[in-house]
Amino acid sequence: xxxxxxxxxxxxxxxxxxxxxxxxxxxxxxxxxxxxxxxxxxxxxxxxxxxxxxxxxxxxxxxxxxxxxxxxxxxxxxxxxxxxx
Numbered sequence: 315x316x317x318x319x320x321x322x323x324x325x326x327x328x329x330x331x332x333x334x335x336x337x338x339x340x341x342x343x344x345x346x347x348x349x350x351x352x353x354x355x356x357x358x359x360x361x362x363x364x365x366x367x368x369x370x371x372x373x374x375x376x377x378x379x380x381x382x383x384x385x386x387x388x389x390x391x392x393x394x395x396x397x398x399x
Contacts, residue, residue, distance in 0.1 A: 316348045317385040324378075324388040331393055336373060343372035344388065351381040 320328065332340050347370060353360045358370040361378075370377050371394065378390040 316351065316381060316383075318344055318348050318388070319385050320388045321390075324390050327391045328388075331391055332375065339373045340375060340391075344377065344386075347372070347377070347379070348386050351379070351386050 328337075328340070347358070351368070352358070353368060358368060361367045361369055366380050367389070368379050368381070370379070374394055376390075376392050376394055377388060378392075379386055379388050381387065
C-alpha cells in the first residue's frame with residue numbers, strides 16, 4: 315500500500331470544497347486509491363497531455379493525483395459538475 319500525501323493547495327481544496335459530512339467518505343475513497351492507483355478506465359483515468367497526471371472520481375468529487383512506487387500525491391480536489399453526475 316502506498317502512502318497518501320497532499321500538496322498544500324490540495325489540502326486547502328479538501329477543506330474548502332468537501333463538506334464535513336462528506337469528508338469521511340472522501341477520505342475512505344482516497345485510501346482505496348492508495349491500494350491501486352493505476353487507471354482502470356472508469357473511475358481512474360490518465361489525463362491526455364497531462365504527463366503523469368491522473369484523475370479519479372471519489373463520491374462526487376474529482377481528485378487530481380500523481381503517484382510513484384512509494385506514494386500517491388493528491389494535487390487538487392474539485393466538486394464534479396452537475397451535468398457529469
